[in-house]
Amino acid sequence: MSVRELSYAEAVREALAQAMEADERVFLMGEDIGVYGGAFQVTGDLVHRFGEDRVMDTPIAELGAAGVAVGAALAGSRPVFEFQFSDFATLAMEQIVNQAAKIRFMLGGKVSVPLVMRFPAGSGTGAAAQHSQSLDAWFAHVPGLKVVQPATPHDAKGLLLSAIDDPDPVMVFEHKLLYKMKGEVPEEAYRVPIGKALIRREGRHVTIVATAIMVHRALEAAEILSGEGIDVEVIDLRTLRPLDTQTIIESVKKTTRLACVYEGVKTLGIGAEISAMIAESEAFDYLDAPILRLGGAEAPIPYNPVLEKAAVPQTDGIIASVRRLVTGRI
Amino acid sequence: MTQAIKENPAVSNLRDFYRHFDNAALRDALRRMYLIRRFEEGAEEAYTRGLIHGTMHLSIGQEASAVGSCMDLRKTDYITSTHRGHGHCIAKGADPKLMFAEFFGKEEGYCRGRGGSMHIADVESGNLGANGIVGGGLPIAVGAALAIRKQKRDDVAVCFFGDGASNEGAFHEALNMAAIWKLPVLFICENNKYGMSVSTERSMAVKHVADRAPAYNMPGEIVDGNRIEDVSEAVMRATARARNGDGPSLIETKTYRIRGHSKSDRNRYRTKEEIEEWKARDPIGHFEANLEAFGILRKDEAEAIRTAAEAEIASGVEFAKGGTDPSPADLTRDVYTKGAA
Ligand SMILES: Cc1ncc(C[n+]2csc(CCOP(=O)(O)OP(=O)(O)O)c2C)c(N)n1
Ligand SMILES: [Mg+2]
Numbered sequence: 227m228s229v230r231e232l233s234y235a236e237a238v239r240e241a242l243a244q245a246m247e248a249d250e251r252v253f254l255m256g257e258d259i260g261v262y263g264g265a266f267q268v269t270g271d272l273v274h275r276f277g278e279d280r281v282m283d284t285p286i287a288e289l290g291a292a293g294v295a296v297g298a299a300l301a302g303s304r305p306v307f308e309f310q311f312s313d314f315a316t317l318a319m320e321q322i323v324n325q326a327a328k329i330r331f332m333l334g335g336k337v338s339v340p341l342v343m344r345f346p347a348g349s350g351t352g353a354a355a356q357h358s359q360s361l362d363a364w365f366a367h368v369p370g371l372k373v374v375q376p377a378t379p380h381d382a383k384g385l386l387l388s389a390i391d392d393p394d395p396v397m398v399f400e401h402k403l404l405y406k407m408k409g410e411v412p413e414e415a416y417r418v419p420i421g422k423a424l425i426r427r428e429g430r431h432v433t434i435v436a437t438a439i440m441v442h443r444a445l446e447a448a449e450i451l452s453g454e455g456i457d458v459e460v461i462d463l464r465t466l467r468p469l470d471t472q473t474i475i476e477s478v479k480k481t482t483r484l485a486c487v488y489e490g491v492k493t494l495g496i497g498a499e500i501s502a503m504i505a506e507s508e509a510f511d512y513l514d515a516p517i518l519r520l521g522g523a524e525a526p527i528p529y530n531p532v533l534e535k536a537a538v539p540q541t542d543g544i545i546a547s548v549r550r551l552v553t554g555r556i
Numbered sequence: 557m558t559q560a561i562k563e564n565p566a567v568s569n570l571r572d573f574y575r576h577f578d579n580a581a582l583r584d585a586l587r588r589m590y591l592i593r594r595f596e597e598g599a600e601e602a603y604t605r606g607l608i609h610g611t612m613h614l615s616i617g618q619e620a621s622a623v624g625s626c627m628d629l630r631k632t633d634y635i636t637s638t639h640r641g642h643g644h645c646i647a648k649g650a651d652p653k654l655m656f657a658e659f660f661g662k663e664e665g666y667c668r669g670r671g672g673s674m675h676i677a678d679v680e681s682g683n684l685g686a687n688g689i690v691g692g693g694l695p696i697a698v699g700a701a702l703a704i705r706k707q708k709r710d711d712v713a714v715c716f717f718g719d720g721a722s723n724e725g726a727f728h729e730a731l732n733m734a735a736i737w738k739l740p741v742l743f744i745c746e747n748n749k750y751g752m753s754v755s756t757e758r759s760m761a762v763k764h765v766a767d768r769a770p771a772y773n774m775p776g777e778i779v780d781g782n783r784i785e786d787v788s789e790a791v792m793r794a795t796a797r798a799r800n801g802d803g804p805s806l807i808e809t810k811t812y813r814i815r816g817h818s819k820s821d822r823n824r825y826r827t828k829e830e831i832e833e834w835k836a837r838d839p840i841g842h843f844e845a846n847l848e849a850f851g852i853l854r855k856d857e858a859e860a861i862r863t864a865a866e867a868e869i870a871s872g873v874e875f876a877k878g879g880t881d882p883s884p885a886d887l888t889r890d891v892y893t894k895g896a897a
Binding site: 257258260261262263265283285286287288289290313314317351352353354355356357523524525526528529530531532533536537 | 609610611658661662667669670671672674675687688689690691692720721723724725751752753754758759760820821822824825881882884886887888891
């Protein structure tokens with residue numbers, strides 16, 4: 227089968243369509259995912275292809291609707307739930323954290339919850355503090371959930387199909403600024419494995435572990451730093467839970483330096499986990515410099531566009547920090 | 557001469573609304589409706605020209621609901637507003653130029669450029685904030701009412717929300733608590749038929765949001781939200797009840813947003829005919845015609861109100877353009893009350 231260019235949003239839509247074609251248990255729930263096509267036009271025309279029974283507009287009722295999805299999953303359906311913005315998942319934390327994540331365990335492994343939730347996340351759209359958060363680490367803190375964060379159209383499709391196959395609840399974080407990004411996507415229904423990071427660029431001097439849109443900023447930074455003789459390895463984490471520790475450990479042993487770049491608030495974020503994991507591992511003895519974290523500011527996302535940019539890592543900042551990490555120069 | 561007609565016993569069926577407010581207050585209500593309309597048209601234009609970023613939700617067509625609800629409120633009464641909150645903000649007394657400054661992301665703006673359209677608020681005039689979270693303001697209004705009572709004030713908290721918000725758990729929890737504690741709250745549901753693309757027929761098991769009031773043992777009144785008299789009279793009854801310690805009320809103003817949900821709406825879920833039908837029921841035109849018919853306003857006075865509103869909006873935009881950009885050094889200012897994290 228052939229490979230074409232699709233946008234990230236189109237790749238997600240194709241995965242949803244192929245999953246619904248292949249398995250009649252799969253259906254979609256969310257706010258304005260039907261005739262409106264989704265707030266970010268991800269579901270698009272799916273309601274016309276699959277009907278309102280399989281592309282269900284819910285009332286504005288995140289807690290209840292998330293719970294309905296949990297119940298449907300428990301009873302044999304395969305719901306794929308779209309939050310309109312990841313921020314609104316805060317209204318549904320009860321059903322996600324207390325119920326979906328724990329039901330299998332609490333019932334002694336007698337049931338499972340094959341639920342997928344999709345979260346348009348991140349800043350950069352001028353939507354201010356309640357529509358711009360990166361809360362992926364919250365979910366990654368909960369045993370019972372799996373959390374993936376595809377950075378390319380290819381992975382958006384492949385990881386979503388793996389998530390739908392998965393017998394346990396999988397949270398899929400999609401950065402809003404990536405929806406229009408184009409990339410090569412095979413036509414067939416392929417899978418990208420959950421729990422596997424990917425080395426997007428090989429390098430010898432420093433490892434950057436990045437997530438979501440930061441993968442692209444890290445790659446841009448790496449390109450520019452290569453002109454200065456700094457050879458950067460970029461790892462796209464892809465899955466936050468379960469974490470692919472081995473890929474990171476091997477990389478750090480090779481490069482001897484580590485920077486973590488992510489959009490969520492820096493403190494107590496994914497960078498803290500990766501740093502601690504390296505500190506506990508055999509890679510610690512290989513380190514030639516302190517570990518660096520670049521994350522979101524210790525503040526809500528502001529509306530003003532200049533402040534909004536300043537609140538999360540940008541390419542220039544990554545370049546400056548990584549250069550200092552490797553050379554000690556500013 | 558105008559006062560004469562209003563007091564003429566021949567016009568005996570003149571509604572309470574026109575008797576309760578003096579002519580100056582009635583003209584000011586029209587002025588505010590125009591100000592809201594022109595403000596939103598101005599904001600829309602600035603957005604289209606790329607001067608404002610993000611998104612915004614316009615309330616064009618819903619001005620009678622905002623102004624009618626706030627006309628008889630005191631400065632010390634609170635409101636909680638929504639993502640569609642420009643009208644509430646102006647109706648409660650905000651200065652459009654400081655709102656524009658906010659939209660332009662300036663330090664002079666009501667939220668110092670941190671909030672934008674979705675968080676617009678003039679706290680001085682009793683506005684506790686627009687809200688990016690549908691239903692977010694409902695329990696907050698109940699809390700404000702609780703504080704009012706603890707402080708032995710006879711103020712009220714007025715909570716604006718949409719039909720879509722009434723499907724959130726927060727709506728039901730808030731109404732129940734307001735009712736069991738008999739708090740001075742007005743729940744004003746601006747029912748514009750849709751929560752984004754989903755009609756009330758598709759999202760609610762009852763026909764009217766007001767049908768839900770009996771479940772919380774409070775009055776639920778339905779009014780024509782495009783008729784300022786209807787809105788204002790219902791709100792005055794409910795505020796009197798609340799100030800008197802008789803507890804909360806729900807008022808449902810049936811109205812319509814002429815523009816799309818936000819700037820990304822393609823209007824796939826409603827017809828052109830429906831939009832045209834509602835355009836013909838313009839709340840400003842209706843009120844202006846009545847004021848003229850009752851001799852409260854002359855045509856040239858109406859024209860002067862329009863011209864003044866336009867001038868105020870134009871100068872507000874200029875003021876905003878000349879504002880001060882915030883400094884990234886202040887990124888973490890105001891996260892906490894004192895000092896940085
Ligand atoms: C908790 C939450 N869910 C969803 C949204 C996205 N959203 C913003 S406004 C809106 C529609 C709200 O409808 P309604 O309450 O009727 O108010 P209207 O927009 O019609 O004024 C939606 C779904 C949100 N901001 N917050
Ligand atoms: Mg509505």
